Amino acid sequence: MLSSASDPDRFTDAYPARITALTRERKAGTKIVGTFCLYVPDEIIYAAGADRMILCGGSNALIPAADEFLPRSLCPLIRSSFGSIITRDDPQTAACPHVALIDLVIGETTCDGKKKMFELLADLVPTHMIDLPQKPDTPGALLYFTSELQKFRRVMEELTGNQVTDEALWREIRNANRTRRLLMRLFTLRQQNPPPIGGVAVIRMMQRQFQLHPTEFRRRLETLVTRLEALQGTNQERTVKRPRILFSGCPVTAGNQKVPEIVEERGGVIVVEESCTGTRAFWHLVDENEERDPLVALAERYLQIPCACMTPNDRRIEHILDLVRQYSVDGVVYATLQNCQGYNTERHRVQQALKEVGVPMLAIETDYGDADKEQIGVRVEAFLEMIQ
Amino acid sequence: MLSSASDPDRFTDAYPARITALTRERKAGTKIVGTFCLYVPDEIIYAAGADRMILCGGSNALIPAADEFLPRSLCPLIRSSFGSIITRDDPQTAACPHVALIDLVIGETTCDGKKKMFELLADLVPTHMIDLPQKPDTPGALLYFTSELQKFRRVMEELTGNQVTDEALWREIRNANRTRRLLMRLFTLRQQNPPPIGGVAVIRMMQRQFQLHPTEFRRRLETLVTRLEALQGTNQERTVKRPRILFSGCPVTAGNQKVPEIVEERGGVIVVEESCTGTRAFWHLVDENEERDPLVALAERYLQIPCACMTPNDRRIEHILDLVRQYSVDGVVYATLQNCQGYNTERHRVQQALKEVGVPMLAIETDYGDADKEQIGVRVEAFLEMIQ
Numbered sequence: 001m002l003s004s005a006s007d008p009d010r011f012t013d014a015y016p017a018r019i020t021a022l023t024r025e026r027k028a029g030t031k032i033v034g035t036f037c038l039y040v041p042d043e044i045i046y047a048a049g050a051d052r053m054i055l056c057g058g059s060n061a062l063i064p065a066a067d068e069f070l071p072r073s074l075c076p077l078i079r080s081s082f083g084s085i086i087t088r089d090d091p092q093t094a095a096c097p098h099v100a101l102i103d104l105v106i107g108e109t110t111c112d113g114k115k116k117m118f119e120l121l122a123d124l125v126p127t128h129m130i131d132l133p134q135k136p137d138t139p140g141a142l143l144y145f146t147s148e149l150q151k152f153r154r155v156m157e158e159l160t161g162n163q164v165t166d167e168a169l170w171r172e173i174r175n176a177n178r179t180r181r182l183l184m185r186l187f188t189l190r191q192q193n194p195p196p197i198g199g200v201a202v203i204r205m206m207q208r209q210f211q212l213h214p215t216e217f218r219r220r221l222e223t224l225v226t227r228l229e230a231l232q233g234t235n236q237e238r239t240v241k242r243p244r245i246l247f248s249g250c251p252v253t254a255g256n257q258k259v260p261e262i263v264e265e266r267g268g269v270i271v272v273e274e275s276c277t278g279t280r281a282f283w284h285l286v287d288e289n290e291e292r293d294p295l296v297a298l299a300e301r302y303l304q305i306p307c308a309c310m311t312p313n314d315r316r317i318e319h320i321l322d323l324v325r326q327y328s329v330d331g332v333v334y335a336t337l338q339n340c341q342g343y344n345t346e347r348h349r350v351q352q353a354l355k356e357v358g359v360p361m362l363a364i365e366t367d368y369g370d371a372d373k374e375q376i377g378v379r380v381e382a383f384l385e386m387i388q
Numbered sequence: 389m390l391s392s393a394s395d396p397d398r399f400t401d402a403y404p405a406r407i408t409a410l411t412r413e414r415k416a417g418t419k420i421v422g423t424f425c426l427y428v429p430d431e432i433i434y435a436a437g438a439d440r441m442i443l444c445g446g447s448n449a450l451i452p453a454a455d456e457f458l459p460r461s462l463c464p465l466i467r468s469s470f471g472s473i474i475t476r477d478d479p480q481t482a483a484c485p486h487v488a489l490i491d492l493v494i495g496e497t498t499c500d501g502k503k504k505m506f507e508l509l510a511d512l513v514p515t516h517m518i519d520l521p522q523k524p525d526t527p528g529a530l531l532y533f534t535s536e537l538q539k540f541r542r543v544m545e546e547l548t549g550n551q552v553t554d555e556a557l558w559r560e561i562r563n564a565n566r567t568r569r570l571l572m573r574l575f576t577l578r579q580q581n582p583p584p585i586g587g588v589a590v591i592r593m594m595q596r597q598f599q600l601h602p603t604e605f606r607r608r609l610e611t612l613v614t615r616l617e618a619l620q621g622t623n624q625e626r627t628v629k630r631p632r633i634l635f636s637g638c639p640v641t642a643g644n645q646k647v648p649e650i651v652e653e654r655g656g657v658i659v660v661e662e663s664c665t666g667t668r669a670f671w672h673l674v675d676e677n678e679e680r681d682p683l684v685a686l687a688e689r690y691l692q693i694p695c696a697c698m699t700p701n702d703r704r705i706e707h708i709l710d711l712v713r714q715y716s717v718d719g720v721v722y723a724t725l726q727n728c729q730g731y732n733t734e735r736h737r738v739q740q741a742l743k744e745v746g747v748p749m750l751a752i753e754t755d756y757g758d759a760d761k762e763q764i765g766v767r768v769e770a771f772l773e774m775i776q
């Protein structure tokens with residue numbers, strides 16, 4: 001099994017090259033857009049000829065700088081992200097040089113903390129907000145979200161000076177779908193026992209999806225998938241069977257893989273992630289029927305993402321139960337960030353649903369610090385023993 | 389000046405009579421709707437021939453029951469409200485007998501905590517959700533919210549078996565506007581120095597607005613306003629001038645007036661509340677032009693409420709600055725509930741705006757407990773001394 005350490009396809013060292021490329025692109029006039037969320041359709045950004053980089057922070061060190069502006073009762077992801085932006089010109093924060101390259105931030109109204117943080121951000125970097133309806137199945141939600149995407153399209157046209165044609169949108173939709181299908185192939189391979197790649201390695205790769213240029217990401221992903229498919233059936237690993245874990249909850253931001261690392265260090269194997277750095281990022285394709293309005297096709301697809309910001313979020317519960325079956329899951333680790341009100345409240349419904357099908361669940365609520373590492377380790381170990 | 393203790397118009401003892409009335413109404417077939425928020429247009433409920441009661445809880449004692457289901461990182465208002473519902477058949481919680489009388493809860497997607505709490509509530513009481521756009525000025529928001537109100541109208545028709553006619557909606561709009569105008573007259577009287585009524589008395593009265601039948605509330609309000617207007621100019625109070633406070637932030641739920649009480653006990657006088665139990669409840673009228681679609685007129689008015697769930701919320705900042713001028717405010721007490729991410733994050737922008745006009749602000753973040761009462765008292769006293 002490929003572990004995160006082997007990193008055979010060099011996803012983890014891709015960041016420095018990416019910064020060099022972004023810097024060069026920007027000098028040549030390309031606009032760089034910063035995003036925080038899967039609900040912002042990349043297709044519109046690329047169709048405008050701009051490039052995109054994720055701004056979600058995973059560094060604990062950047063939180064104190066944010067605490068001067070934001071309440072501590074926000075989650076560490078929001079505080080760290082904001083910290084990386086207010087300290088973007090500080091040489092000590094050179095770990096996030098991409099932040100200084102952003103021409104426009106695209107925010108969204110997914111959760112209260114981010115929504116309000118973007119208002120402070122707008123004082124520092126030009127920011128455009130997309131309003132996301134929160135009841136995806138109500139009549140009117142599709143129309144409203146489509147109108148927000150129309151506005152986003154105009155904003156991108158103004159930023160870049162390029163027209164966002166339907167043709168360019170369909171091209172980017174096809175490209176993004178290609179990446180989604182590759183990810184689906186990769187994830188399907190993990191239904192094998194043992195899976196050909198570990199969860200931490202996959203999470204690190206998913207983190208890169210939001211940093212790399214999509215063409216570059218797809219190229220690396222294709223190499224990886226092809227290689228793993230070729231290995232199929234040849235896996236000689238004959239170790240003790242490791243408990244198969246579904247990892248579910250908040251996104252695992254680059255810089256903070258604490259919980260998945262603990263799960264795999266203590267003897268579990270993560271076979272699938274129900275997360276923004278997991279299935280939420282690629283599970284649904286955009287309809288490629290070019291007789292339709294591409295923005296409606298995009299709105300339809302993006303509204304299907306089962307983030308906890310949606311209500312009711314039965315789609316997520318059903319998705320988790322499907323994954324439990326498809327991936328022969330022994331137990332679920334439900335990992336959330338402190339003060340994430342959406343995922344922490346939804347925990348109860350997920351727990352109930354899993355109880356009904358007899359699948360054990362371990363809930364871990366944590367921050368970006370190391371103080372609880374040992375305590376989490378002990379709990380994870382006890383959980384893995386129990387489900388073995 | 390009328391204080392809360394004198395309660396000349398018997399707002400505070402109105403609750404038991406209201407419970408008797410609701411119980412009688414319900415036996416006679418009237419449906420009772422429970423709401424949590426100003427964004428739910430009462431006009432639609434009354435136009436359907438139903439009655440309405442607020443479900444926002446202010447009792448600290450009900451929180452432990454909720455903590456079995458909800459994360460502790462939600463605000464006390466949400467936890468207490470949920471606690472009152474899960475314990476509704478428990479004789480020990482007889483303080484909230486109204487909860488057991490509710491036929492339908494109308495929830496809304498204002499904040500993450502409430503939005504997700506409503507999903508658990510739906511397992512206990514029939515619940516309908518209204519999706520509220522969060523960018524009130526974006527094209528499409530009015531159309532979307534109107535479509536949500538159309539759906540709400542149908543839900544009320546199904547619940548009651550009554551048709552919600554435009555005629556009935558206009559009647560209720562005129563009635564609600566009448567109450568709003570009376571409240572505006574009351575609040576305008578408070579621009580006097582000293583004001584004829586204290587802030588705690590007004591807050592207690594505003595809490596009753598969400599409990600009483602609107603006709604009953606308006607009757608009592610009219611008596612109060614008429615009496616205070618007659619007193620105008622006759623105020624003989626010759627005490628030391630008390631600092632005039634704008635009280636701003638989270639709603640002050642019935643059962644928890646801790647902060648405003650401390651402000652007035654320690655020597656300040658609250659002259660205006662920028663709060664759901666204050667100006668947000670009545671500041672805007674619904675357009676009474678009956679040639680329009682009444683639901684559009686309602687949507688327009690309700691989208692103007694400057695709750696911190698909206699983004700950007702410049703409307704609230706401007707409103708606070710207007711109130712500071714109109715009410716000759718010496719200082720602002722910005723009081724929030726713990727873990728309310730919206731109002732706690734917006735604190736920074738309010739603080740900045742007040743700093744620019746040279747008005748001091750004291751920020752207090754608290755829960756429903758008594759443990760911090762003395763500490764808050766000391767801070768309030770120091771603040772009042774400073775601004776005197």
